[in-house]
Amino acid sequence: xxxxxxxxxxxxxxxxxxxxxxxxxxxxxxxxxxxxxxxxxxxxxxxxxxxxxxxxxxxxxxxxxxxxxxxxxxxxxxxxxxxxxxxxxxxxxxxxxxxxxxxxxxxxxxxxxxxxxxxxxxxxxxxxxxxxxxxxxxxxxxxxxxxxxxxxxxxxxxxxxxxxxxxxxxxxxxxxxxxxxxxxxxxxxxxxxxxxxxxxxxxxxxxxxxxxxxxxxxxxxxxxxxxxxxxxxxxxxxxxxxxxxxxxxxxxxxxxxxxxxxxxxxxxxxxxxxxxxxxxxxxxxxxxxxxxxxxxxxxxxxxxxxxxxxxxxxxxxxxxxxxxxxxxxxxxxxxxxxx
Numbered sequence: 081x082x083x084x085x086x087x088x089x090x091x092x093x094x095x096x097x098x099x100x101x102x103x104x105x106x107x108x109x110x111x112x113x114x115x116x117x118x119x120x121x122x123x124x125x126x127x128x129x130x131x132x133x134x135x136x137x138x139x140x141x142x143x144x145x146x147x148x149x150x151x152x153x154x155x156x157x158x159x160x161x162x163x164x165x166x167x168x169x170x171x172x173x174x175x176x177x178x179x180x181x182x183x184x185x186x187x188x189x190x191x192x193x194x195x196x197x198x199x200x201x202x203x204x205x206x207x208x209x210x211x212x213x214x215x216x217x218x219x220x221x222x223x224x225x226x227x228x229x230x231x232x233x234x235x236x237x238x239x240x241x242x243x244x245x246x247x248x249x250x251x252x253x254x255x256x257x258x259x260x261x262x263x264x265x266x267x268x269x270x271x272x273x274x275x276x277x278x279x280x281x282x283x284x285x286x287x288x289x290x291x292x293x294x295x296x297x298x299x300x301x302x303x304x305x306x307x308x309x310x311x312x313x314x315x316x317x318x319x320x321x322x323x324x325x326x327x328x329x330x331x332x333x334x335x336x337x338x339x340x341x342x343x344x345x346x347x348x349x350x351x352x353x354x355x356x357x358x359x360x361x362x363x364x365x366x367x368x369x370x371x372x373x374x375x376x377x378x379x380x381x382x383x384x385x386x387x388x389x390x391x392x393x394x395x396x397x398x399x400x401x402x403x404x405x406x407x408x409x410x411x412x413x414x415x416x417x418x419x
Contacts, residue, residue, distance in 0.1 A: 094137060098130055102137045108175075108237045110209050117211055120228045135228060138235040143360070145177075145234045146347060149255040151245045151281070152265030157291045158244055159198040161265060161330035166202045168336040169240055177209045177233035178202070179226055180244040209238060227258050227367055256284040257363055260356065261346055263287045266307070268299040268327075283314050286323055287342055294329035301327070320349050385414040 094102065101119075104112025120131040152158050159180070166176045178199070202208050211229065230241050245255050256262040264285040288307050293300035307325045316323060324342055328335025350356040380386060389411065396402040 094133060095130075098134055102134060105138060105232060105236050106141060110236075113209060113232060113236045114211065116232050117213075117225075117229045120232070121213065121225045131228070135231060138232065141235040142231045143234060145230075145239045145241045146261070146343065147230060147241045147243070147259040148343065149243045149245065149259035149262045150265060151255060151263070152291075153267065156265040156267050157330055158265055161289070161291055162242055162244055163199040163202045164330040164333050165336055165339065166199070166208055166242075167205065168333070169340070170205050170207045172340075174240050175207045175238045176202075176240045176242065177230075177236070177238035178211070178242045178244060179229050179233070180210065180212045181226065209233065209236070230258065257366055260359070261286045261343060263289060265289050265291050266303065267292055268296045268303050282310065283316065285311075286318075286321065286346060287339075288323060288325045289339065290325065290327040291330055293327040294332050294334065303327075318350060318355060320353055320355060321346060380411075380415065383414055386411050389414070 101112055101116055105116050116134060119127055119134065122128065122131070150158055150162060162178055162180075166178065169176050199210055203210055213226070213229070226243060230243070233241050241259075243255055243259055262284055264281065264287070266288060268290060288311065290300050290303050290307070304325050304327050311323050311325065326335060326339055326342065328339060330336075347356060350359070393402065393407045393411065397404055397407050
């Protein structure tokens with residue numbers, strides 16, 4: 081109880097520099113927002129402490145945006161679709177933030193971060209904010225700090241948040257645990273590939289979009305029918321929503337109004353029953369547990385006894401003298417010697 085009261089009592093006194101950052105974010109200044117996201121992405125301990133104080137100060141101003149996750153096979157036109165949709169939304173009075181995650185190299189650790197260059201016209205809009213971030217090995221196709229970045233964007237007054245993931249994969253479903261609406265982008269002639277798509281991805285899709293329908297309208301129609309049939313056979317997370325399948329052309333800016341209408345229909349269908357807010361509450365608790373697991377992992381690796389014993393155990397496991405399980409249990413005992 082005491083800890084709950086202490087944590088909910090609000091942030092400590094912010095430094096003048098951090099207070100200026102908070103004020104800049106609340107004023108919707110993109111430079112301040114970019115600096116705030118850089119701060120929360122930092123791995124330095126002092127930066128992480130400042131980041132948590134910053135988030136605590138901005139938390140009361142979050143939660144008003146619609147959060148949309150967009151995933152899809154390579155070549156499905158995610159960036160083109162987001163740019164066309166973003167321009168459409170801005171033209172209709174919205175402010176849009178795009179958190180685009182690029183895959184990090186498993187060899188060099190670097191990322192191209194090319195999404196901004198692929199959204200050239202959207203970058204020039206004052207009402208848009210595009211932030212490319214490296215996945216840095218994080219599972220789920222999203223960067224580790226994407227959730228916090230969403231909160232910052234909401235505090236800055238952006239009412240539509242789009243998270244573009246690195247592509248479709250087995251762990252890609254993580255993005256659905258942080259957004260209100262999960263969109264799966266597909267291509268015409270992709271109907272025959274339905275068996276190859278992970279069932280988990282299909283089950284959590286709230287909306288399926290067949291992009292590039294202008295290339296082969298007949299194939300797009302066939303693919304749309306196949307997806308409708310496949311979705312009909314699955315049991316979906318919400319009893320109040322049956323995922324629709326749309327076909328559109330982002331390049332020709334056709335079908336965007338229908339897509340946005342379905343997003344609004346989704347929110348209107350889930351809000352009266354309380355499901356929309358319940359989903360966010362569950363996501364917040366899941367987020368807490370993920371941060372606990374991450375923190376425990378970091379604490380384990382920094383433990384002096386673990387750091388001393390780890391190199392020798394790695395060599396023993398590689399040489400086959402010790403099983404991986406025995407090595408793991410041996411290391412974990414350093415955290416609780418009495419076990």
